Amino acid sequence: MTGRDLGYLRRCVELASEALxxxxxxxxxxxxxxxxxxxxxxxxHVRGGxxxxxxxxxxxxxxxxxxxAGQRAASTVYTSGEHCPMCAAAHAWVGLGRVVYAASSAQLTQWxxxxxxxxPPVAALPITAVAPGVRVDGPVPELTEQMRALYEKAFRP
Structure with a gap:
């Protein structure tokens, strides 16, 4: 994890906040x-159903x-939350490169x-359980509290 990675992840958290x-x-x-x-x-963009x-x-x-294909393999996907199984499969099928996420599916499930x-209606599997060949980095402790707070606003009954 580099400072550059953290900067991209901070933008992902901003996008997550915008979504909320x-x-x-x-x-x-x-x-x-x-x-x-x-x-x-x-x-x-799931609010519409x-x-x-x-x-x-x-x-x-x-x-x-x-x-x-080469550009996809050399790219990195940064995301506020670990991919769900649907997204992990799509990532692998199209040949995207590394994934870096702020909060894990396990953290969200625990919260x-x-x-x-x-x-959620779909099992919270780690990306590598669905796409074992994908390089994955996360969760990122520096962003845990921000992500927990966003998730709490969205999901706490």
Whole structure:
């Protein structure tokens, strides 16, 4: 984990906060190329009822349309929360590179349990359980409290 990585993750947390301000779930993500340029950024858009509108899935779709296989493999996806199984599979299928996340699925699952919130409808698996060949870094302790606070606003009953 580098200072540069932390900077990108801080932007993901900002995107997650923006999503929450728009009435959506607090998740935000970036696609960064091998030269360090942010090529795509997005946040969750599930409030309208389409639970598949995750930013990580949007990144995978965008990458296939705009980058060749080598560029995708050399890229890094930064995200506020660890990919769900759907997004982890999409990441692997399109051949994206490294994933760096601020908060893990295990952390979110633990917090939901503590708050008495219902669990998500899909199992909270680590990215590597779905996509074993993907290099993954996270969670990042420096961002734990910020992510916990965003999740609490969104999910605590």
């Amino acid at each position: 301000c728009h009435g959506d779930e607090p998740f935000g993500s970036l696609l960064v190329d091998a030269d360090g340029a942010v090529r795509f950024e997005d946040h969750n 389409d639970a598949t509108r995750h930013p990580e899935l949007a990144i995978a779709r965008w990458a296939v349309e705009h980058l060749d 939901l349990h503590e708050w008495g919130a219902p669990p």
